[in-house]
Structure formats: C-alpha cells, structure tokens
Amino acid sequence: MTGKPDHIQKNAGRIVISVDAMGGDAGPAVVVAGIAMSADKNPDLGFILHGPEDQLKPLVAKKRILNGRVEFRDARDVVTMEDKPSQVMRNGKGTSMWSALDSVKQGEAAGAVSCGNTGALMALSMLRLRKLPGVNRPAIAILWPSRNPQGFNVMLDVGADVRADAQDLLQYALMGTSYVRNSMDIPRPRVGLLNVGTEEHKGHADLKEAYGLISDHSETGGFDFVGFVEGSDIPGDTADVIVTDGFTGNVAIKTGEGTASLMRITLREAFEYSFLSKIAALLAMTSLKRLSKRLDPRRVNGGVFLGLNGTVVKSHGGADATGVSAAVKLAFRLAQQGFAEKLAARVASSVALTQDKPAQMDETSPDQAPTKKD
Amino acid sequence: MTGKPDHIQKNAGRIVISVDAMGGDAGPAVVVAGIAMSADKNPDLGFILHGPEDQLKPLVAKKRILNGRVEFRDARDVVTMEDKPSQVMRNGKGTSMWSALDSVKQGEAAGAVSCGNTGALMALSMLRLRKLPGVNRPAIAILWPSRNPQGFNVMLDVGADVRADAQDLLQYALMGTSYVRNSMDIPRPRVGLLNVGTEEHKGHADLKEAYGLISDHSETGGFDFVGFVEGSDIPGDTADVIVTDGFTGNVAIKTGEGTASLMRITLREAFEYSFLSKIAALLAMTSLKRLSKRLDPRRVNGGVFLGLNGTVVKSHGGADATGVSAAVKLAFRLAQQGFAEKLAARVASSVALTQDKPAQMDETSPDQAPTKKD
Numbered sequence: 001m002t003g004k005p006d007h008i009q010k011n012a013g014r015i016v017i018s019v020d021a022m023g024g025d026a027g028p029a030v031v032v033a034g035i036a037m038s039a040d041k042n043p044d045l046g047f048i049l050h051g052p053e054d055q056l057k058p059l060v061a062k063k064r065i066l067n068g069r070v071e072f073r074d075a076r077d078v079v080t081m082e083d084k085p086s087q088v089m090r091n092g093k094g095t096s097m098w099s100a101l102d103s104v105k106q107g108e109a110a111g112a113v114s115c116g117n118t119g120a121l122m123a124l125s126m127l128r129l130r131k132l133p134g135v136n137r138p139a140i141a142i143l144w145p146s147r148n149p150q151g152f153n154v155m156l157d158v159g160a161d162v163r164a165d166a167q168d169l170l171q172y173a174l175m176g177t178s179y180v181r182n183s184m185d186i187p188r189p190r191v192g193l194l195n196v197g198t199e200e201h202k203g204h205a206d207l208k209e210a211y212g213l214i215s216d217h218s219e220t221g222g223f224d225f226v227g228f229v230e231g232s233d234i235p236g237d238t239a240d241v242i243v244t245d246g247f248t249g250n251v252a253i254k255t256g257e258g259t260a261s262l263m264r265i266t267l268r269e270a271f272e273y274s275f276l277s278k279i280a281a282l283l284a285m286t287s288l289k290r291l292s293k294r295l296d297p298r299r300v301n302g303g304v305f306l307g308l309n310g311t312v313v314k315s316h317g318g319a320d321a322t323g324v325s326a327a328v329k330l331a332f333r334l335a336q337q338g339f340a341e342k343l344a345a346r347v348a349s350s351v352a353l354t355q356d357k358p359a360q361m362d363e364t365s366p367d368q369a370p371t372k373k374d
Numbered sequence: 375m376t377g378k379p380d381h382i383q384k385n386a387g388r389i390v391i392s393v394d395a396m397g398g399d400a401g402p403a404v405v406v407a408g409i410a411m412s413a414d415k416n417p418d419l420g421f422i423l424h425g426p427e428d429q430l431k432p433l434v435a436k437k438r439i440l441n442g443r444v445e446f447r448d449a450r451d452v453v454t455m456e457d458k459p460s461q462v463m464r465n466g467k468g469t470s471m472w473s474a475l476d477s478v479k480q481g482e483a484a485g486a487v488s489c490g491n492t493g494a495l496m497a498l499s500m501l502r503l504r505k506l507p508g509v510n511r512p513a514i515a516i517l518w519p520s521r522n523p524q525g526f527n528v529m530l531d532v533g534a535d536v537r538a539d540a541q542d543l544l545q546y547a548l549m550g551t552s553y554v555r556n557s558m559d560i561p562r563p564r565v566g567l568l569n570v571g572t573e574e575h576k577g578h579a580d581l582k583e584a585y586g587l588i589s590d591h592s593e594t595g596g597f598d599f600v601g602f603v604e605g606s607d608i609p610g611d612t613a614d615v616i617v618t619d620g621f622t623g624n625v626a627i628k629t630g631e632g633t634a635s636l637m638r639i640t641l642r643e644a645f646e647y648s649f650l651s652k653i654a655a656l657l658a659m660t661s662l663k664r665l666s667k668r669l670d671p672r673r674v675n676g677g678v679f680l681g682l683n684g685t686v687v688k689s690h691g692g693a694d695a696t697g698v699s700a701a702v703k704l705a706f707r708l709a710q711q712g713f714a715e716k717l718a719a720r721v722a723s724s725v726a727l728t729q730d731k732p733a734q735m736d737e738t739s740p741d742q743a744p745t746k747k748d
Contacts, residue, residue, distance in 0.1 A: 084575065119571075147639070162570060162576075162578055163578075196620070196621055196624040197493075201458065202536075203536060230624075231625040231627065231628025231629035231631070231632060232628040232632035232635070233632070234633075235629070235632040235633050235635075235636040236636075247570055247577070247622065248621065250570040251570065251604070251605040251618075251626050252605065252626060253605065254604045254606040255608050255629050255630045255633075256605075256629045256630065256632075256633040257605070258607070258609040259608075261606070261609075262519065262521060262609040262610075263634060265521070267641075273660075274661070276660070277657070277660065277661035279657055280654045281654075283653055286648070286650070287645055
C-alpha cells in the first residue's frame with residue numbers, strides 16, 4: 001500500500017529512522033544526544049540525519065555509539081516555530097523538515113521524527129506523503145498517563161485540524177484502535193467519544209451522529225464502544241482510545257499538562273517550605289522519583305500522525321535527549337510492527353464498509369481485502 | 375434592574391441565601407452541616423432552606439448555630455441527576471430546586487445555592503429568573519487554581535451551553551471581568567480567549583471574529599485583552615479571565631480535575647510504597663496539607679451562573695459540608711457586593727455599545743447609563 005516494502009533492509013539490516021535535527025527549542029546537539037541514547041539501547045536502529053551537515057557531523061562524531069549508523073542529508077534551511085504552515089508548504093523545500101519527510105517518501109527510512117513546528121510538519125507531511133485513500137482528515141494521536149493497567153490512553157485528534165465531522169471521528173476511532181493494537185498489547189481496545197456528559201442526548205449534532213456511526217462499526221472494527229466519555233476519563237480507566245476533534249483535544253492536553261505542572265511546582269514549594277519538610281523530601285526521594293517517572297511527559301513524548309502514507313512522529317519542541325529518544329523508540333516500534341501498512345489496510349477496509357456504492361470501493365481501495373487483520 | 379432592592383434587609387438585617395437542600399449526592403444532612411459551618415463563621419448570614427420540611431427540621435434543630443436563622447419552604451419533589459432539563463422545566467414545579475430559585479425571584483433571598491443537576495438548574499434558572507436584557511447565552515463561571523498572585527483564574531463558560539458565537543464570547547468576557555472585579559481585588563482584569571495557539575491566524579472563524587470584538591471592547595469594558603491563550607494558561611498566570619464556549623470549557627475543567635486526581639492517587643501510592651516513604655509522608659504531612667489546601671477543589675467549589683436576573687451558585691454534586699459552605703460564602707460575597715445589579719448594568723452598557731442602531735439601545739436597556747461603573 002505504501003510502496004516501500006524494502007526500507008527495513010537498509011543500513012546493514014537495521015531499521016532506519018529519518019530524523020530532523022533542527023527546529024527543536026534546544027538545537028541539534030540535544031537531538032544527536034537523543035538518537036545516541038536510542039542507538040545505545042537498540043542495536044537494530046540506524047538513522048538518516050537532516051540539517052546543516054557541517055554542524056551535524058562534529059556532533060555525531062563525538063558519540064562513538066553512532067559510528068557507522070548515521071547517514072547525513074545536508075539541508076541548510078530550518079522551519080522555525082513562527083513559520084506559518086502555508087509559507088512552509090510554498091517555500092520549505094530546502095528545510096531539514098522537508099528533507100526528513102522525503103527520506104520516508106523515497107523509502108529510505110521507515111519513519112520520520114521531528115521536534116519542529118507541529119502545523120508545518122503536518123502540512124508538509126500531507127504534501128509529501130499524502131493522505132491514505134479514504135482519510136479526509138489525518139489526526140495527531142498522543143499517549144496520555146491514565147489509571148488503565150497499561151498506564152496510558154491514546155487520544156486523537158490533538159491538533160491536526162480544528163474541525164472534525166462525524167465521518168472523521170469514525171476514522172479517528174478506527175485509526176486509534178489500530179494504533180493501540182500496535183503500540184500496546186490490547187487486542188480489543190475500548191473506544192470513548194469525548195463529550196460534556198455521558199448521556200446520549202448531550203452535545204453537538206455532529207457528536208450524536210458520530211455516536212451512531214462508531215457504534216455501528218465497533219463489531220467490524222474490532223473494538224468495544226463505551227459511548228460518550230468526559231474530560232475526567234482522559235486520565236481515567238473507562239476507555240483506551242479517546243476520540244475528539246483537534247480543537248477540543250488540543251485544549252484538553254494542554255490543560256492537563258498545565259495542571260500537572262502547577263501541581264509539581266506546588267509540591268516542590270511545599271517540600272522546600274521548612275527544615276522538616278526538606279528532610280521529608282530527602283526520605284521520600286525514591287517515592288517522588290517513582291511518581292515523577294510515572295507521570296513524566298518525556299516518557300510519552302511523541303505525537304503520531306495517523307492517516308498518511310508513512311509514519312511521522314512529532315516530538316515535543318522542548319524535548320530533551322530523553323524525550324527525543326522516546327520519540328525515536330516509538331517510530332522504531334511502529335516500523336517494526338509494520339504499522340503504516342496495517343493502518344492503511346484497516347482504513348481501506350473501513351472505507352469499503354462505509355461506502356454506499358460498491359463501485360466507489362474499488363476506486364479507493366483496489367487491492368484491499370476487507371477481512372485483512374488490522 | 376433586578377427588581378429586588380430590599381432582599382438584603384430581611385432575616386434581622388442578615389443577607390439571606392436560598393439553599394436547595396436536596397439533589398446533592400450526599401443528601402440534606404451534608405447541606406445542613408455546610409450552612410451551619412457558614413453560619414458559624416459569618417453572623418450576617420440567614421437562610422431559606424428548601425426541601426421536605428419533616429426531613430429538614432430535625433437536621434437543622436441539631437445545629438444550635440442555626441437557631442432562628444433558617445426559614446423553611448416545604449417542597450416534596452427532588453430533581454435527580456438523571457432528570458433531563460426539558461422534563462424538569464415542564465414538571466419541576468414541586469421540586470426543592472424550583473422553590474429555591476423562586477425565593478430569589480420573589481426577592482426573599484439575595485442568591486440561591488444548589489448541589490443538584492447542573493443542566494436542570496440552568497434550565498430552571500433561565501425559566502424562573504430570565505436572562506438579563508442583552509444576554510443571548512448565560513454562562514457558568516468557575517474559579518480555577520492558577521499561578522496568578524490571587525491563586526485563581528475565572529473560566530467561563532464551563533457548560534451552560536455547548537455553543538457560543540463571537541457575540542456570546544464578548545458577553546462572556548464582559549461578565550467574567552465583572553465577576554473577577556467583584557470576587558477578587560483586581561481592578562483591571564486580563565482577559566484571554568482560549569484557542570489552540572496564541573498566533574492570530576489559528577482557530578475557528580468564530581474565534582477570529584471574537585478576537586476582534588473583544589479587542590475592540592477592552593477599553594470601554596475596563597479590561598486588558600491578552601489575546602489568544604492555550605489550555606496551559608488556564609492554570610497559568612497570563613490571564614485572570616479565560617473565555618471559551620461551554621463544550622471546550624467543560625472538557626478542559628474535567629480534564630484538569632482528572633489529571634489532578636490521578637496525580638494525588640499516584641502521590642499517595644508513592645508514599646505508601648515503602649517503610650521509608652511512609653516515614654517521609656509523616657514528616658511531610660504539614661507540607662502536603664498545604665499543597666492539598668492550595669489545590670483543594672472544595673475551596674473553589676461553586677460555579678456561578680452569569681447573565682441572569684439574580685445570583686445562582688451551583689455547588690458540586692459530590693460536595694461535602696466544606697464545599698457547600700464555600701458555595702454559600704461565594705453567594706454571600708456576591709450579594710454583599712451587589713453583584714447582580716452591577717453585572718446587569720455592565721451588560722446593559724455593553725449592549726448599548728455593541729448596538730448599531732441607537733434606537734435599539736433604549737429598547738433593551740431603558741434606564742442604564744452606559745458610563746455606570748461595573
């Protein structure tokens with residue numbers, strides 16, 4: 001489906017990830033440190049690194065673990081956080097971001113990772129990799145710390161597009177399900193549709209329509225539909241996949257992050273307040289580290305773009321080496337599972353299922369068997 | 375404007391709050407315990423209590439502090455959490471919620487407090503108290519723990535209506551400003567409009583229109599418009615008033631609450647993990663109590679309905695006595711400030727300002743001087 005079956009064979013049998021070295025807040029040194037951490041943990045990883053070669057080569061040379069595992073693609077321009085997606089689509093050809101996506105398009109890499117401007121990365125990804133047949137709006141999916149046994153939920157869309165109609169929300173349910181199946185060991189994920197209440201009569205007309213559509217497709221899609229869920233269920237345990245439009249999803253994750261950050265600051269202040277509380281903090285160090293590891297946003301760093309011909313992972317702009325390494329690990333894992341191909345098949349089969357006219361089915365998905373797994 | 379100038383003089387010079395004793399998760403005993411806490415702290419408070427008199431009288435009799443400060447209104451029916459707002463509007467006449475609002479309508483009380491079903495309470499409030507002239511959609515405003523010096527931000531709408539157009543968002547900005555001025559000591563509040571990014575080109579068309587409208591009215595409205603803000607600014611320090619539609623606002627607060635609750639659970643688990651961490655928890659007790667007081671949702675319990683002829687405070691359905699007492703305190707404070715009257719004047723003057731045809735101004739606000747303060 002994606003037309004690059006042989007990318008996994010390059011770089012001496014390693015899975016190759018294409019990495020945009022530029023555009024993150026902390027500069028290319030942190031990105032190189034991140035891929036070095038990944039390379040150290042995983043001998044099956046190789047990299048193509050995009051950016052100004054004269055800057056990147058010395059940074060890579062300092063990390064012995066990267067020896068022989070990094071190819072360079074010289075790209076002089078950088079997409080900044082201030083650049084508008086429309087400008088980047090017109091003038092972005094010389095940028096490291098463009099180049100990183102091109103390696104996926106050409107089949108040289110199994111996935112791309114970038115810390116750059118999210119809007120520009122999504123716009124360029126759609127331009128270079130194109131949407132999967134049958135997908136109207138691609139989505140960004142993230143992992144969110146939750147009370148579920150797996151420790152995380154998947155939420156999408158968190159900002160690819162501010163709008164989503166009922167059909168889009170159904171696609172998100174199918175793509176999110178596929179993502180959970182390929183990144184966690186959950187054969188039959190539970191899907192919830194985000195609303196202001198769990199009663200069926202609540203919310204917008206689009207949501208009520210999506211409720212019906214998602215419910216109708218749960219059997220063929222291989223998921224359990226738990227119906228409407230609320231904001232409190234995002235970190236909760238009632239669903240594994242939370243489906244929403246990109247506006248609501250984006251506000252929700254940023255509110256959650258902001259709340260967590262306020263609590264961390266307040267906790268630190270509380271422990272620095274008195275002599276006794278400072279001693280308590282010392283004694284509680286291990287416990288606090290466990291807490292902070294559990295809820296560390298760096299461990300779940302990486303929004304995955306779903307609905308494209310190829311895997312793109314957006315790392316947080318402010319990611320440190322640990323964060324970059326987590327994003328690389330995610331891209332690697334999805335490549336290893338053949339996720340892009342499975343998702344394409346899943347979406348194609350759903351297109352077949354939701355099309356009224358059988359003639360259209362052949363048009364959009366000529367070679368997909370609707371029964372194909374995932 | 376609200377037609378009840380004399381309500382503050384009843385109950386032996388006390389400010390009287392009308393309290394719906396029923397509909398909360400924990401039953402009337404907790405509501406009575408809550409008003410007793412308030413009565414103990416504040417000698418200027420009197421109550422009208424609504425519900426089955428035979429149940430309420432023995433509960434009140436047990437609290438000596440309430441002696442002579444509570445009038446009863448017998449109401450046999452209760453609005454449950456499952457009742458649909460439309461049903462309650464048709465058949466709710468015998469309920470304690472209806473009765474509690476009626477005391478405000480009749481001018482017997484300066485404000486109403488209920489722990490009941492939010493949708494039903496808003497529907498009944500609109501039916502019984504009616505919207506202020508010039509307000510299309512009333513809003514629910516809540517306080518949210520933040521990094522601001524005052525410790526809180528105001529956010530609205532958090533669920534009165536899932537929709538809001540640009541005019542509604544302007545009204546929310548004006549009502550939120552007025553609320554902040556009357557509940558905190560901030561003469562010139564900063565208003566932010568919630569979006570998925572701070573750049574002017576982001577978001578829905580309605581939001582861009584609202585941006586222009588709110589910006590145009592900042593001078594006459596007496597607030598600073600800080601432009602678009604993100605979810606992370608809700609617990610942040612860039613704005614005092616966060617304006618959004620009821621769908622987004624509702625999802626945001628529930629996500630924030632859920633995240634805070636997950637962190638509390640994880641923190642507790644961390645401290646119970648080992649012998650050493652249990653000792654640490656003992657030593658850190660004071661610090662942790664300080665943290666939990668700072669972020670205690672009960673302290674900020676009380677969503678205020680803005681845009682009605684009268685003050686209605688919605689307490690959390692699961693509120694304990696402390697929570698009920700906080701909601702009563704809020705209703706008292708707003709009554710003391712003459713908030714309902716000030717808000718009516720503020721909205722009327724903004725209607726005058728946003729009307730194109732001067733003739734309409736006299737129609738909707740016959741007796742308001744546009745220069746009137748607040």
